[in-house]
Amino acid sequence: MTGTFVRACALASALGPDLEAAVERLAGAPVAPARNTKIGGTWPYFAIPVAGKNWRKRAEAIARSVAESLRREAALAPARWAELPCVVGSSSFSVGAWDDGGWAALEPSFEFSRRLARGFGVHGPVTAVSTTCTSGLSALDIALGLVAEGEFRDALVLGAEFSNRLTVAGFAGLELLSATAARPCDRERDGLVLGEALAAVLVSAASAPWRIAALATRMDATSVTGPAPDGSVIANAMRAAMAGAHWESAAVDLIKLQSGGGPLADSAEANAVREVFAPVPRTVSL
Structure with a gap:
């Protein structure tokens, strides 16, 4: 059997602070976006339910929670985990830090990715990729190539979009947002509703129940x-x-x-x- 396998995965999103909560929520009533927020303004916005006034500290807290869930499921030896390569996909990286600290709070995309990888406890090579809305998928594509070519047996993939006003303003300027709600494939649909999330996937050459x-x-x-x-x-x-x-x-x-x-x-x-x-x-x- 060819292909690369999913050894473990974890998530923080508006559906909940972890993947289990998200799956449970999907089986229930739809999640309503927040309104009149600092990030979204009058536009509805899906925020991760984690409090925090400081953007960077909040992002780090979200990352720690996702990392803990992923490590538990992956069950890798500490030394093997520390050597993992990490590919980070994002369209915004640390842009949200500007909302609190201005230009001085911003950092290059690679530095943000390296900091995020270290927050997950991995110290292997770090790659940062941004292809706008497909950034997470591009990161996964790179990781699959690393495993398929035999460069690494396992690779960590992170898809990160943390709250920031710039993304909301950009989509609003392009007239792509809905002022009410997202209605995929509905006759009355009138635009997107943005949000934030951090997803982590550990892909591996070792056989597992899910295969890409x-x-x-x-x-x-x-x-x-x-x-x-x-x-x-x-x-x-x-x-x-x-x-x-x-x-x-x-x-x-x-x-x-x-x-x-x-x-x-x-x-x-x-x-x-x-x-x-x-x-x-x-x-x-x-």
Whole structure:
């Protein structure tokens, strides 16, 4: 069996401070975004339920909590854990520190990534990658390559987006936000609702229950704010991933959509799914 395996994973998000709480919450009533916040202003915003007035100390507290959960599940020997390489994907890195401390509080993206990795207790090579909304996926792609090429047996992947006003202002300026709620794939959808999260995945060459069979990415240069309306680039990416996994479309039981409620982007994604899959399998958007 080819591919790389997921040895452990952990998460902090608006759904809860850990992955278990998030899964439990998903089975219940929908989480409502906060309103009239320091970060979101009048825009609704999904914040991690961890208090703290100092941005950096709060981010470190969130990281410690996620790291503890990940280490418990991974059950690696301390020496092996310390040697892990770490790939950090983020579109904002430490930008949120500016909200409290101005320019003096900012640091280069690599330094923030190195600090985050050290917070997880790992001291191997650190890589920082930013490809806007796909930063976490790009980080995972790099880590999978490190394992597949035999450079490392295990690799830590972090996807980090901590609260900051710049991201909200940017999306608002592009007129991509909803003033009410995200309604993925709904006829009444009118935009996205932003939030923060920290996700951690330990990928490994060692066999585990979950396997990443393939990963594929494509560049869509149609617009800076959305994909080609016909969804052709999205469809090509899905076909490439299935080819890498040696799957036929009929083998797919569930699709996790990217759809966040954008009028044009959701429609393009729907077009791509209908082009690749017939019939369309079950879908979910979080």
